[in-house]
Amino acid sequence: MDSQVSSTRNTSIAEPQRNDKPSHECGIFGIFASDTDVARLTFFGLYALQHRGQESAGIAVADGRRIRVHKDMGLVAQVFNEDKLRPLNGHIAIGHTRYSTTGSSRIENAQPFMVESALGPLAVGHNGNLANATVLRQELLRRGVGLMSTSDSEVIVQMLAGGEGQTWEEKLKIFMVRAQGAYCLTVLTRQALYTVRDPWGLHPICLGRLGDNGWIVASESCALSTIGADFIREVEPGEILAITEEGPVTIAKMPAPKTAHCLFEYIYFARPDSMLNNRSLHSIRVAQGRELASESPTDADIVIPVPDSAIPAAIGYAQKSGIPYSEGLIKNRYIGRTFIQPDDRLRKVGIALKFNPLSDNLYGKRVVLVDDSIVRGNTSGPIVQLLRDSGASEVHVRVSSPPIRHPCFLGVDMATYPELIAHRMSVAEICDHLSADSLAYLSLDGLIRAAGQHETGFCRGCFTGNYPVNIELVEKSVFER
Numbered sequence: 001m002d003s004q005v006s007s008t009r010n011t012s013i014a015e016p017q018r019n020d021k022p023s024h025e026c027g028i029f030g031i032f033a034s035d036t037d038v039a040r041l042t043f044f045g046l047y048a049l050q051h052r053g054q055e056s057a058g059i060a061v062a063d064g065r066r067i068r069v070h071k072d073m074g075l076v077a078q079v080f081n082e083d084k085l086r087p088l089n090g091h092i093a094i095g096h097t098r099y100s101t102t103g104s105s106r107i108e109n110a111q112p113f114m115v116e117s118a119l120g121p122l123a124v125g126h127n128g129n130l131a132n133a134t135v136l137r138q139e140l141l142r143r144g145v146g147l148m149s150t151s152d153s154e155v156i157v158q159m160l161a162g163g164e165g166q167t168w169e170e171k172l173k174i175f176m177v178r179a180q181g182a183y184c185l186t187v188l189t190r191q192a193l194y195t196v197r198d199p200w201g202l203h204p205i206c207l208g209r210l211g212d213n214g215w216i217v218a219s220e221s222c223a224l225s226t227i228g229a230d231f232i233r234e235v236e237p238g239e240i241l242a243i244t245e246e247g248p249v250t251i252a253k254m255p256a257p258k259t260a261h262c263l264f265e266y267i268y269f270a271r272p273d274s275m276l277n278n279r280s281l282h283s284i285r286v287a288q289g290r291e292l293a294s295e296s297p298t299d300a301d302i303v304i305p306v307p308d309s310a311i312p313a314a315i316g317y318a319q320k321s322g323i324p325y326s327e328g329l330i331k332n333r334y335i336g337r338t339f340i341q342p343d344d345r346l347r348k349v350g351i352a353l354k355f356n357p358l359s360d361n362l363y364g365k366r367v368v369l370v371d372d373s374i375v376r377g378n379t380s381g382p383i384v385q386l387l388r389d390s391g392a393s394e395v396h397v398r399v400s401s402p403p404i405r406h407p408c409f410l411g412v413d414m415a416t417y418p419e420l421i422a423h424r425m426s427v428a429e430i431c432d433h434l435s436a437d438s439l440a441y442l443s444l445d446g447l448i449r450a451a452g453q454h455e456t457g458f459c460r461g462c463f464t465g466n467y468p469v470n471i472e473l474v475e476k477s478v479f480e481r
Contacts, residue, residue: 025411026097026127027096028217029095030195032245033210033214038093042093045216053097055098056071056098057071058079060094065190069112072107095125096126098111117161120189122160127182127411129409136152136159145158196241199238200259201260204234206219206275216229220270236253237255260469268309272285284451288312289319290320291446292400297321298368302368304369313370313400317368321368328361328390329358329387330356332353332356351383364393367395371397373401380434381433397438403427405420
């Protein structure tokens, strides 16, 4: 465990640059339901998954003969309105909301991807990142397949459309043998909806039921609740699930010898009202805060979170430590969702664009500031200074995850090695950099205890540098720049 460290106070403050959180993954959604406006339900399902990606959104709908697609750059509510949804008629649909991991932010990379094939039209939505995407891409190009985008998701679509196999089921099985890395897929054909989860189960996808004859798949269970569907189960690692008029049928199970669930789903990505491994994320994050308080106690007057993602961990820290929980920062929940960039004067205001302090709660108080992670360290220092400027006498930073020292190569836009503050600095150096009175991180063992799934394998790559799959084929130059 990283021990608690103290610092001498340094009142200088760095100007915020990039957001000090790992970028979200993509959100995927699929529905098979007759006599239902599946496009509208998909819209609301994507709305519930908006936290997983804010760059583009798209919906594809099949009616038994053809597939219609609409997608564009922007948030779900910006891409779709009544006029855009009205032409999307059918009884099967998939939807996607994207944050770029592989591939730049442009319309050519928006999903779902759709192509025509010998078996008919095909549309695919993908969450994750293929470790061997470069090799697979070169194979397609050598075969004369033209690619329109820089996304590994288009590689997946072309592998399925033009790959070996006489049926979609055969093609999906062959794809799983060839692909290495993280992927959850929704695959739409004229007659069926398929969902695929990689053999390691790196990222989540679940199955739900809507009424008597409707079936849903979604990245997180919170999307099921939004449209009134019931959670049935998680799609298992290595499972290919086909949904037709007869309902869901497992057509293959090809799990890896050991699962490797992404720990950052437990820390930050998934919404706290979602379920992972049959436990609510909120309860897991509260447990992280309790573990953190046990490992790294301190004398203080109040515990406050960095809203909103650290609220459950701060509640847990307060429960275990006996220090009262309070609010110290109010978050502007919309400032990060505008395409209008601040001018130079507002950039200098920096963190105040995102958070307003509650000075009455902070003045003269020794504060425990709980955050879920520190990635680049660009915003943590300004937040500490904001608390001091508002009258806090001491600021003790507690982080409900271990130090992030390595990039993610499996579907999360974490950061490059030079950008990761814990790769460049020790815990004591980070504490000085933040101008905090003390700093402590949750240990990896404590994080896994909080997850409560000791028999479950986790991907720990961003903490340890040991990844569950071979990443030698990944173009690492981008992570080392």
